[in-house]
Each structure stands twice: as structure tokens, then as C-alpha cells.
Amino acid sequence: MSVYTHLTQQDIAQLLTRYDMGVLTSFKGIESGVENTNYFLDVDDNGQLRRYVLTLFEYLPADTLPFFINYTDALKASGLPVPNPIRDKRDVALQSVKGKPALIVPCFAGHHPDATNLTVNQCQQIGAMLAKIHRAGQGSSLYQENQRGLSWLDAQQQRLIPLLGKDDAHFMAEQWQSICDALKAFANLPTGLIHGDLFHNNVLFEQGRISAVIDFYQACNDWLIYDLAVTVNDWCLTDAFELDGQRIKALTESYAQVRPLTRNEQKAWPIMLRLAAFRFWVSRLITFVYPETQPGNEQEENLLRHFLDPNKFRDMLRKRTELLFGINT
Known part of the structure; x- marks a missing residue:
């Protein structure tokens, strides 16, 4: 789901008075994503039309957001194509809209790749890009604990198990027990700042090349x-x-x-392949089983809800386990 908090044109126009960006001409809720509210904003800046993305954070507390602002600023300074937040007239990036922390970022040109036809070349590019993101973050003084890390997963799987079928x-x-046991052998893996959610819908391509990597709001310090x-x-x-052999070879080799x-x-x-599948199975289940109703948004026409199927990651986890042990689970 992408729009939990309904905004009117007046709400957004009022927000833009804090900026030197121009005049709002139109806006539209973005029907993708899971946890935040997102709007496209079209703004007339002295006759030039510019597009931005407004994000309202439904779950992340405001005091965690300076990390994301500083991190994307640092990646931008390293020459990477990331949308760092726009500052207002007082040089402030973090705003509050209807009681929710909010940021405005530039909207980059390009399109998300087709999920049904991801190519070897695209995988080569994203592998190299992810490694550059990791390189840029290594040695940084920035730190953010993984809010969806092992302790969170442990608590959430206990919360979910009574609600699931047998x-x-x-x-x-x-x-979860098997993963925890296996991880005990890997206490000293390289860590650093990670994207944490580098799915294909968080990357834009233009003319066959990556034009932007977006949505760093799961970024944190963890195993690279x-x-x-x-x-x-x-x-x-x-x-x-399952995993396509050619694409995985292209992506991992270009990363390395x-x-x-x-x-x-x-x-x-x-x-790590199993842990990644387990993490997203749990987080999608949480969104599916515990959909949050935001105050003032009771009318269905004010919501755009797009739940992502959690069973995709359950089945993915099953395949990763079968691959590892050569058994049916």
C-alpha cells in the first residue's frame, strides 16, 4: 500500500510555502511501496515544470530520519545517483505533515525495470551499483541500527506464529531456529551501511542505464x-x-x-539467502495481518492499499532451504 494518509491540494500547497520550489500544479498518490505514503508533486518553477516525490513516514519515528538524510547526502556527494532531500527556506529537510514526518526529494527520470524480464545486463549494473554503495559507506561515521534485524525478527515470528495455519x-x-543456529558460525562478517531493500522497483533505468537508486528508508548498518x-x-x-543462474552470476561477479x-x-x-527470504516473509506478513488504520483515514476512498503477497517469500524460503539441504521441507 502506498497512501495511508490522505492529503488535499491545499495541504500540499501549504507545505510548499516553506520552500522556494514553485507552485503546485498537480499531485498524485503513488501506488507502490509498502510502508510509507508517497505522492508525486508537479511544481511550476517560473515556467519550468519539475516533479518531486513527497514521502510521509507512517512507522519510522522522526528521530531516525536524520540518518537517512545524512546518508543520502553522503552518497550524492560520492557521485552516486540517489535522491537526497530538498531543503526548505530555512535549510531544513525534515518536515511534519498531518503529524507525520515527511521529506521531499527530486523525482529522477527513468522507469522501473520489468519484473518479468530482468536482464543479465541490468543485473550486472545493479551488482556494481550495490558494491559502490557499500564502498561509499564503509568507514562512515554514520550509524543506524537495523530496525528489521535479528531481534525484531525474533519478536515478530513469536507474534505471528499463533496467527498462522499449522x-x-x-x-x-x-x-527461524535453523537460521539462528547457522548464523552462530558467522560472527565476523564485514559490516557497513546497506540499502536493505534494493528490489527492482527501487531502481530506475533510462536508455538502458541506471538513472537512480531510490528509497533508502530501510538503510542501516548490517552485514554487507x-x-x-x-x-x-x-x-x-x-x-x-528459484534463482536464475545467468543473472545471479552476472550480479555477484559484477559486485565482486x-x-x-x-x-x-x-x-x-x-x-544469507535464507535470512533475506525469511525477513521479507515476516515483514510482509506483519503488513498483511496487522494493517494499520490511520486516524482520519476511515473512508476507503481516501486509501490506496496494495498489499504484497507474503507467501512469495515463504515459497522462496522453502526453495532456498531445499537447495541447501536437498530435501523437501
Whole structure:
């Protein structure tokens, strides 16, 4: 779902009075994403039409957002194509709209790649781009704990299991124990700042090249190899939830050309693919089972809801486990 908080033209026009951006001509809720409210804003800046994205954060507390602002500023300064926030007349990026923290960022040219036809070339590009993002963040003084890390997953799987059917509940408990046990062997993997959500719909291409990497709101400090696994599980996925050999080779090899993997990371690769699938199964289930109703948004016509199927990641996790152990779970 992408629009939890309904805004009127007057609400947005009032917000823009804080900026030197121009006059609002139109706006539209964005029907993608899961956790935040997003709007396209078309603004007339002295006769030149510019497009921006307004994001209202439905779950992230305001005190976590300076990290994302500083991180995207740093990536932009490193020459990477990321949308860092627009500052208002007082040089302030973080705003409040209807009691929600909010940011405005530029809207980059380009289109999301077709999920049904992700190419080897696109995977090569995103592998190299992810490694550049990791390189740019290594050694940074910025720090953000992973809000969807192991402790969160542990708490959420306990919360969800009583609500699931018998088979899914058993599978979730079994998988979580197995993953936790396996991770004990990998305490010293390289860490750094990660994107955390580098799915194909968070990348734009124009004329065959990456024009932007967007939506850094899951960014945090964590294992770099985990971020690579999250990316591979999306970009290299087949219709049967398996991994396409050519695409995974292209993506991981192009990544390693920029940031070579350690031997320990290579050993941890199978468990990271499982952890990535488990994480998104849990987070999609949370959104599906506990849809938040925002105050003032009771009327259905004021909401655009697009739930993403959590079972995709359950089935993906099953495939990753079968691949590792050669058994049916």
C-alpha cells in the first residue's frame, strides 16, 4: 500500500510555502511501496515544470530520519545517483505533515525495470551499483541500527506464529531456529551501511542505464553480504522462486569486481539467502495481518492499499532451504 494518509491540494500547497520550489500544479498518490505514503508533486518553477516525490513516514519515528538524510547526502556527494532531500527556506529537510514526518526529494527520470524480464545486463549494473554503495559507506561515521534485524525478527515470528495455519507456523518456527543456529558460525562478517531493500522497483533505468537508486528508508548498518542476498533474491528470481543462474552470476561477479567477497562471506552465502527470504516473509506478513488504520483515514476512498503477497517469500524460503539441504521441507 502506498497512501495511508490522505492529503488535499491545499495541504500540499501549504507545505510548499516553506520552500522556494514553485507552485503546485498537480499531485498524485503513488501506488507502490509498502510502508510509507508517497505522492508525486508537479511544481511550476517560473515556467519550468519539475516533479518531486513527497514521502510521509507512517512507522519510522522522526528521530531516525536524520540518518537517512545524512546518508543520502553522503552518497550524492560520492557521485552516486540517489535522491537526497530538498531543503526548505530555512535549510531544513525534515518536515511534519498531518503529524507525520515527511521529506521531499527530486523525482529522477527513468522507469522501473520489468519484473518479468530482468536482464543479465541490468543485473550486472545493479551488482556494481550495490558494491559502490557499500564502498561509499564503509568507514562512515554514520550509524543506524537495523530496525528489521535479528531481534525484531525474533519478536515478530513469536507474534505471528499463533496467527498462522499449522503448516506455516511449524515452518516459520523451524526455519527461524535453523537460521539462528547457522548464523552462530558467522560472527565476523564485514559490516557497513546497506540499502536493505534494493528490489527492482527501487531502481530506475533510462536508455538502458541506471538513472537512480531510490528509497533508502530501510538503510542501516548490517552485514554487507546480507544486502547482496536481498538484492539477488529479487533480481535473479524465476517464476518458480528459484534463482536464475545467468543473472545471479552476472550480479555477484559484477559486485565482486568492485568489492571482492571474503572467504567467510562466500561460506555464509546460502544462509544469507535464507535470512533475506525469511525477513521479507515476516515483514510482509506483519503488513498483511496487522494493517494499520490511520486516524482520519476511515473512508476507503481516501486509501490506496496494495498489499504484497507474503507467501512469495515463504515459497522462496522453502526453495532456498531445499537447495541447501536437498530435501523437501
